[in-house]
Amino acid sequence: MTTMKSLAGSAAALALTAGAALADPALIYDLGGKFDKSFNEAAFNGATRWAEETGGEFRDIELQSEAQREQALRRFAEAGFNPVVTTGFSMSTPITNVAADYPDTKFVTIDGYVDPEAHPNVKSILFAEHQGSYLVGMMAAMASESGTVSFVGGMDIPLIRKFACGYAQGVKAVNPDATVIANMTGTTPAAWNDPVKGSELTKAQISQGSDVVFAAAGGTGLGVLQTAEDEGILSIGVDSNQNYLHPGSVLTSMLKRVDVAVFESMEAGADLETGVEVLTLAEDGVGYAMDENNASLVSEEMQAAVEEAKAAIIAGDLAVHDYTSDDSCPALTF
Amino acid sequence: MDFATLLQVLDSTVRLATPLLLACLAGLFSERSGVIDIGLEGKMLIAAFFSAAIAALTGSVWMGLGAGIVSSVLLSGLHGLASITFRGNQLISGVALNFLAAGLTVLIAQDWFSQGGRTPSLMGAGRWEAITLPFAETLRAVPVLGPIYYELISGHSILVYVALLCVPATWWVLFRTRFGLRLRAVGEAPEAVDTAGVSVVGLRYAAIVICGLLCGLAGSYLATGLQAGFVKDMTAGRGYIALAALIFAKWRPWYALMACLLFGLLQAVALRYQNIDFGGITIPVQVMDALPYILTVVILAGFVGRAIPPRAGGEPYVKER
Numbered sequence: 001m002t003t004m005k006s007l008a009g010s011a012a013a014l015a016l017t018a019g020a021a022l023a024d025p026a027l028i029y030d031l032g033g034k035f036d037k038s039f040n041e042a043a044f045n046g047a048t049r050w051a052e053e054t055g056g057e058f059r060d061i062e063l064q065s066e067a068q069r070e071q072a073l074r075r076f077a078e079a080g081f082n083p084v085v086t087t088g089f090s091m092s093t094p095i096t097n098v099a100a101d102y103p104d105t106k107f108v109t110i111d112g113y114v115d116p117e118a119h120p121n122v123k124s125i126l127f128a129e130h131q132g133s134y135l136v137g138m139m140a141a142m143a144s145e146s147g148t149v150s151f152v153g154g155m156d157i158p159l160i161r162k163f164a165c166g167y168a169q170g171v172k173a174v175n176p177d178a179t180v181i182a183n184m185t186g187t188t189p190a191a192w193n194d195p196v197k198g199s200e201l202t203k204a205q206i207s208q209g210s211d212v213v214f215a216a217a218g219g220t221g222l223g224v225l226q227t228a229e230d231e232g233i234l235s236i237g238v239d240s241n242q243n244y245l246h247p248g249s250v251l252t253s254m255l256k257r258v259d260v261a262v263f264e265s266m267e268a269g270a271d272l273e274t275g276v277e278v279l280t281l282a283e284d285g286v287g288y289a290m291d292e293n294n295a296s297l298v299s300e301e302m303q304a305a306v307e308e309a310k311a312a313i314i315a316g317d318l319a320v321h322d323y324t325s326d327d328s329c330p331a332l333t334f
Numbered sequence: 335m336d337f338a339t340l341l342q343v344l345d346s347t348v349r350l351a352t353p354l355l356l357a358c359l360a361g362l363f364s365e366r367s368g369v370i371d372i373g374l375e376g377k378m379l380i381a382a383f384f385s386a387a388i389a390a391l392t393g394s395v396w397m398g399l400g401a402g403i404v405s406s407v408l409l410s411g412l413h414g415l416a417s418i419t420f421r422g423n424q425l426i427s428g429v430a431l432n433f434l435a436a437g438l439t440v441l442i443a444q445d446w447f448s449q450g451g452r453t454p455s456l457m458g459a460g461r462w463e464a465i466t467l468p469f470a471e472t473l474r475a476v477p478v479l480g481p482i483y484y485e486l487i488s489g490h491s492i493l494v495y496v497a498l499l500c501v502p503a504t505w506w507v508l509f510r511t512r513f514g515l516r517l518r519a520v521g522e523a524p525e526a527v528d529t530a531g532v533s534v535v536g537l538r539y540a541a542i543v544i545c546g547l548l549c550g551l552a553g554s555y556l557a558t559g560l561q562a563g564f565v566k567d568m569t570a571g572r573g574y575i576a577l578a579a580l581i582f583a584k585w586r587p588w589y590a591l592m593a594c595l596l597f598g599l600l601q602a603v604a605l606r607y608q609n610i611d612f613g614g615i616t617i618p619v620q621v622m623d624a625l626p627y628i629l630t631v632v633i634l635a636g637f638v639g640r641a642i643p644p645r646a647g648g649e650p651y652v653k654e655r
Contacts, residue, residue, distance in 0.1 A: 033566060035450015183605070187620055194570040196560050197605065200346055204606045207342045219565050226455065226562050245455070 025050075025266040026081035027060040028072050030088025032192045032218040034062050038239040039218060039258060043087045043110065045240075046259030050266040058266065066189075069094040077102040082270045083123075085262055087111065089159055095122055106272045108265045110258055111159065116275045123274040125261045129159070129254075130166030131313050132286030133214070134320045135306050136236050136254045137170020139288065140212040141178050142302045143234055143251055148179040150210035152201050152224045154217035155191040156184035158324045163216040163238070163254070165329035166320055172331045173309070180332055181205050185220050195223025202227040212236065212251060225250060234297065237289070247293040255287045282314045337478075341485045343602050348490060349560060351598025352497045353378065353552045353569075357576035358583065358590045359497075359504050360548035366508065366585060367541030368521035368646040372428030373413055374549055375573025376435030381406040381553025383439035386453040386564035387446060389460040395558050398460070402557075403550030409435065410546030411539075418538050421650030432573075440566050453557075453564040462491035462559040493555040500548065504587040517541055521644035524651040534651045578630040584641045597626045 027047050029040040047058050059081060061072050073094055076084045083106035086095065092112030099107055099119040107114075107122045114122040140149045151167055153160040168180040183201045185191035198220040202213055206227075213228055214236040215221035221238060222245070228235035229249040237243065237253035244250075261279065265272060279285020288306065290298065312318035323329050357374045364371040381402035389398030409431055416427040440451035447453055467488035474484040508514040520527045520537045528534050556572075557564045579597055583589035604622035633641050 033450065035452070037450075041450070184619075186623065190567075190570050193565060193567050195565050195568060196350075196556060196570070197601075199560060200350060200602070200605050203346065204342070207339070222452075222563075222565060223561055230562075 024056070024081055025058045025269065026076040026084045027058055027262065028069075028076070028084065028086040028091065029060065029062045030086075030090060031063055031066075031189050032088075034060070036192075036218050037242060037245070038221065038237075039256070040087055042240045042256070042258035043085070043262045046262030047085075047266060049259065050263045054267070056266070066090075070098055073098045073107070074101075077105045077107075082106055083108050083265055083268075083272050085110070085265050087258065087262075089113075089157070092124070095119070106270060106274060108261075108272070110261050113276065121274055123265070123272060124276045125265070126276065126278045127256050127258075127285050128278060128280035128320075128322075129163050129256060129286060130169075130320045130322045131281045132254045132256065132288065133163045133166030133216075134170035134173070134313070135281075135288050135310060136214060136252055137167035138174050138306055138309060139170075139252055139298065139302055140167070140214060140234075140236060141171040141174035142299075142305065143297065144175075144178070144212045146209045146211045147175060147177060148181065148209035149212040150181040150202075150205035150208075150214070151183070152198055152205070152213060152215045152217050152221070153182065153184040154186075154220055155189060156187050158327065160184065160216055161329070161334060162323040163214075164334075165323035165332055167214050168329065168332035169320055170309075174305070179209070181208055181210055182332055182334065184334075185217055192218035192220060194220050195226070198223030199227040203231070206231050206233060214238070214254070216254070241289040241291065243289055243291050243293040248296065250294060251297050252294055253289040255289050257285050257287070260285070280314075281310055337481070339606075341481060343599070343606050344486050345489075346602035346605065347595060347598040348486065348494060349598075350601045351594045352490075352494045353556050353560075353572055354576050354579055354597055355591060355594040356493075356497050356500065356548050356552035356555065357573055358579045358594050359500050359587065360545040360552070361577055361580045362504065362508075362583075362585060362587065362590060363517070363541045363548070364545040365580065365647055366521045366644055367517050367538045368524060368644055368649065368651070369414070369417060369538055369542055370424045370428070370648045371413065371542070371545060372425055372577065373409070373431035373435075373573075374545075374576055375569050375571070376428075376432035377406045377409050377546060377549035378553040378556065378573055379432075379439055379567070379569045380409055380435040381550040382557035382568055383443060383453070383553075383564045385550075385554035386456065386557040386561075387443065389456055389558050390447075390453050390563070393458075393460055395456075395460055395462055395554075398558055399550070399554045402554040403547055406550035406553060407543055407546035410542045410549070414539050414542045417650060418535055418542075421652065424648055424650075436567060439564065443564065443566075451566045456558060456562045460558065461562055462493060462555070464489045465492055465495070491555070491559040493551055493559050496551065497555075498591075501587050501591045504590075508587065513540075518644075520651075521646050524646050525654070528651070528653065538651075575626055578626055581641055581643075582626075582630050582633050584633075585644065596629075600625050 085108040087110045089111045092109050110125045113124045151164045164182045171178050202224045212234045215224035216238045225235045229246040234251040239256045242253045384405040385398035385402030388401035389395050416422040417424040443451045470484045470488035474480045524534045579593040583593040
């Protein structure tokens with residue numbers, strides 16, 4: 001009888017822990033790493049905020065190689081984590097392979113796109129990066145004295161070209177004669193973590209006359225921002241608010257509220273609504289950062305002009321071309 | 335391309351070639367003594383981390399350099415222990431060191447600074463300052479030669495000049511000293527050296543200590559000269575390009591300088607011009623990135639002279655009984 005009791009007890013305990021695990025969300029960071037001061041760190045911050053506000057717990061993993069993507073998804077799904085939130089466009093293919101095997105688990109791909117018809121348990125969260133980039137492009141053109149501004153991208157993928165294209169459109173909107181120099185760091189994932197190359201690219205752009213540089217390049221961007229400060233020009237950060245990295249040198253940061261996306265996915269838990277969601281300026285999914293570190297760099301006219309453009313974009317009066325819609329850019333040739 | 339642009343590209347070439355050159359000379363010492371070293375990447379990485387970390391903690395770039403060299407020499411010593419003393423496979427030991435360095439740096443960085451595997455940004459004395467050579471300002475006005483002296487030759491950090499001086503120093507040590515003769519002999523025919531009563535193990539250890547020292551300089555230059563701090567995996571394959579340069583240079587110091595400058599130039603041009611129009615044909619940037627490897631394969635295939643590695647390279651020395 002006692003044995004039976006303890007058995008039943010442990011079974012109940014097991015059921016309880018299983019229940020607890022079922023409610024726990026999991027987060028998978030892309031290869032840039034959890035603390036890239038940018039994209040993945042924003043995801044981490046969102047998850048941390050969720051844990052602090054709700055008292056819940058989440059599991060996370062930093063991927064070390066391409067091969068781990070599917071493995072990590074399966075491990076989390078089998079352990080009962082729900083939803084499984086992932087960052088980075090590269091996760092969409094592994095999710096396509098895995099999702100059907102775990103129909104009760106909700107998967108979230110931030111920056112990736114998975115067909116909602118074929119995989120009803122997947123939510124794709126996309127951002128209107130071109131809109132945010134347009135706004136910081138306007139600021140760059142207004143802050144530039146030379147009339148030449150530049151862009152450093154990480155890996156050469158359509159998503160990063162979308163940043164560059166929006167940025168160039170914003171620049172040209174303010175100053176149609178402005179020159180925009182756009183460079184990509186490389187074509188492999190190593191391009192996200194090569195600050196030395198980022199520095200050299202920035203120096204090359206400075207020697208071509210650029211005095212504002214926008215870095216959308218993960219860890220490589222840290223080298224860009226550092227060089228911009230060393231050489232006395234302005235820089236623009238990306239994804240997270242990077243203004244504090246070099247106060248007085250970082251003009252602003254193009255915010256991509258990955259933290260909000262992660263927070264809301266975890267908040268919804270297992271009842272997450274799937275499908276495709278695009279976070280735009282209207283939802284504050286993208287934007288530009290203002291704080292005490294860059295207050296002295298941004299004049300009131302600049303901010304007023306940017307706010308005006310922002311309102312116009314939200315109202316639909318101003319359309320910013322999205323590079324990924326037709327793989328071409330009216331304001332920039334790659 | 336005007337003169338100013340040319341100077342800027344060449345200036346960038348010098349900066350990019352310096353870590354390659356130091357790592358290449360490091361590999362040269364090691365391989366000339368018969369120890370193949372695929373772990374250049376790992377040694378540079380660990381030196382980059384410790385030089386940045388100690389420079390951040392002490393505020394002195396010299397202390398950082400010291401720590402970088404010590405860490406790199408220790409890693410070299412580990413390679414020696416595995417492949418010289420215990421006669422393990424040199425390639426496997428080298429690869430293991432690369433993985434060890436990649437993991438260890440991030441782990442220690444996270445423990446010390448809690449900034450996700452990076453060090454804090456270095457300020458002031460924590461970084462190598464650019465040195466302005468004597469008369470650079472005065473001579474600047476001189477046409478052609480003035481800008482060359484001011485832009486290209488002057489204004490680099492001290493490690494760049496050290497790296498360039500290492501080339502004649504390496505040549506002198508290898509080809510003009512008794513130690514160098516023995517070092518080369520131990521890479522070609524260790525049994526002959528042993529017969530002459532000179533310690534093969536001792537010579538090989540000496541070579542890898544020099545190798546560690548040079549990798550330490552390379553790592554320190556990356557993290558505290560070119561950058562202001564360590565970032566995960568910041569060597570980004572430069573150790574492997576240095577190995578390619580070593581083969582391209584046929585294991586000779588002056589050729590190593592030329593090979594590294596050439597590879598540096600290719601990178602600098604690729605960074606400056608993303609796509610090059612070459613008489614109507616557009617050369618994409620990827621071709622420039624791949625050229626160092628393509629050139630190395632061409633050399634290895636025997637099209638441009640023959641690249642003959644040291645004969646005893648890769649083989650642990652076993653005394654005959």
